[in-house]
Amino acid sequence: METNALNAAVEAYAARLGRPLEAPRAVLFDMDGVLYDSMPGHARSWKKMCDSVGIDADPDEFYAYEGRTGASTINLLYRRQYGHGADDETCKRLYAIKSENFRQLGPPPLMHGAPAAVAAVKASAAVCVLVTGSGQASILERLDRDYDGAFGLRVTAHDVKHGKPDPEPYLMGMAKASAAPWQAIAVDNAPLGVESASRAGAFTIGVRTGPLPAGALIESGADIEIDSMEECAEILAQLL
Numbered sequence: 317m318e319t320n321a322l323n324a325a326v327e328a329y330a331a332r333l334g335r336p337l338e339a340p341r342a343v344l345f346d347m348d349g350v351l352y353d354s355m356p357g358h359a360r361s362w363k364k365m366c367d368s369v370g371i372d373a374d375p376d377e378f379y380a381y382e383g384r385t386g387a388s389t390i391n392l393l394y395r396r397q398y399g400h401g402a403d404d405e406t407c408k409r410l411y412a413i414k415s416e417n418f419r420q421l422g423p424p425p426l427m428h429g430a431p432a433a434v435a436a437v438k439a440s441a442a443v444c445v446l447v448t449g450s451g452q453a454s455i456l457e458r459l460d461r462d463y464d465g466a467f468g469l470r471v472t473a474h475d476v477k478h479g480k481p482d483p484e485p486y487l488m489g490m491a492k493a494s495a496a497p498w499q500a501i502a503v504d505n506a507p508l509g510v511e512s513a514s515r516a517g518a519f520t521i522g523v524r525t526g527p528l529p530a531g532a533l534i535e536s537g538a539d540i541e542i543d544s545m546e547e548c549a550e551i552l553a554q555l556l
């Protein structure tokens with residue numbers, strides 16, 4: 317990332333928000349596809365659950381739903397297959413099957429560069445906050461160990477009424493860190509997540525770690541779009 321490009325993005329953010337980015341108090345990280353290289357496993361787990369209960373699905377479609385809560389994805393599948401949504405009990409039951417499929421795949425690998433990005437925050441005055449639509453217990457339990465206790469502050473599927481792309485998850489993450497939007501940086505890899513962070517007013521870094529076309533995250537509202545978490549670590553070191 318050229319320093320000039322980053323400066324231009326910070327200036328455009330100030331124009332978008334109507335005030336400049338201040339010394340950041342919080343860096344809000346999405347989990348799947350940002351901290352963990354877990355999206356291929358999630359897509360396989362969703363497809364396997366659908367096959368086991370007779371719902372038609374394409375394995376690749378789950379990348380497009382990334383950032384939604386499990387219940388939201390299940391409702392979408394139900395409406396398409398049966399013409400109506402799923403009740404709470406069905407959502408819980410099907411999400412449990414999907415979660416078990418995912419757990420059986422074993423722990424997902426850490427995303428390359430993500431530990432360096434988190435280390436850049438820990439070396440600064442800002443705090444890390446997790447903001448995920450996931451409720452996957454098997455991966456949430458690993459965070460403390462994998463990221464050395466950096467994510468004491470968390471917003472998960474269990475905390476929010478409205479998942480991404482609603483701004484609620486990122487606004488809640490900022491509130492937990494006592495950070496105003498202009499004191500917050502968000503890192504997300506999915507269009508719905510980037511939209512949520514951008515609407516919440518954070519300086520939003522879109523990281524294309526998956527199969528999205530170039531420009532897709534800028535289109536969703538990212539203030540800057542990059543290709544890797546290695547690059548994210550460099551940007552954070554410059555901003556913090």
Ligand code: CA
Pocket residue numbers: 346347348349350382383504505506509
């Ligand atoms: Ca994600």
